Amino acid sequence: MRIVKLIALVLLVAFVGIQFVPTKRNQSEIVPKTDFLLVNNSPKNISTLLQTSCYDCHSNNTNYPWYNKIQPVTWFLEHHITDGKDELNFNEWENYSNRRKNSKLKSIINQIKDDEMPLWSYTLVHQNASLSESEKTLVIDYMEQIKDSLQ
Amino acid sequence: MQNISINLKQNEMNFSKKNHEHKNNNKKVVSKKVKLTTTIMVMAFVSLTAMSCKDGKKEESKDTMHSEMNHDESMDHDNMSASNDKMDSNAQNSDAKQVLADYMVLKDALVATEKDEAAKAGKKLESTLKGFDVSSYTAEEQKELKDIIADAIEHAEHIGQSEMDHQREHFKTLSKDIIDMVAITGTDNTLYQQFCPMYDKGSAWLSMNEDIKNPYYGSKMLTCGKVQKEIN
Known part of the structure; x- marks a missing residue:
């Protein structure tokens, strides 16, 4: 029993300890002029969908729920956000060339179609971020439309 | 701990x-x-x-x-x-040559439907693209090439990590990048731009051989497609 208690104590200390490890927060008040929704003057329904389902990891501003401020959840998230922004940052949209926009749009469409995005681990905790079939069609059609307008 | x-x-x-x-x-x-x-x-x-x-x-x-x-x-x-x-400006840049060589290895792996080989080739292509030196081209060509390379790197990277069907999806866009690259860099060997009308509303690729070997379907439809263009 004493061993269990001691291990529990050490774990508790470790848990408290890691709360002091500094992390980068992905938060920004400014929406740059290069933002996807601004540039394309997207309708309200599309904006809302993208902001709830994509922008947490694919923009410079994450809407953190309270439990995401606790370690080790924050580490797990930080990694996801860095990767996500690396692949696609909606805030930087207008900085991409037409060639790259085209590639990104293709990937967006394919990933939504195949249910690979939003990530299941993300929708697990963000129920409202998962896209219904009709929402999927809405977003995909919109992305197709933008893709066609590029050519 | x-x-x-x-x-x-x-x-x-x-x-x-x-x-x-x-x-x-x-x-x-x-x-x-x-x-x-x-x-x-x-x-x-x-x-x-x-x-x-x-x-x-x-x-x-x-x-x-x-x-x-x-x-x-x-x-x-x-x-x-x-x-x-000082070099002869007609000679194809050695980096461009290597990109094409890596691309062909990747294409052959997709023809053979070898996922692991394709992933390996994708990673190799990614590193070649990252080391591409564009300084011998004109400013305008450099801009275009850099754009092509940045896009191609992403596709090569994904091919290095994905399943077969994703590899083929990325190969389609990658092929367009490489075709556009060759338009700037030129090629020492004759290349054949080939086209499969069935895959994703029609998709092109490059080959060193005139005979069709379809990388989008592999053995399922090996000879489906036609030569669109001969590039010298």
């Missing part, structure tokens, strides 16, 4: 032995235990703080290394552009 918990267990065992041996000395043991617990807490906290500090330092040193590397690279570029000016 593991070490600490192992030590703990040992200490615990020692304690229980002592407990049995000196039942009279209970008070002493209790005070020792308090000491031990405090020590452990302090140790755990210190080691965690140390760990987090170390992480920070690591990042710093990585950054400095990075900037040094960039520095070296840019120096290399200068040297190379100087030597490139």
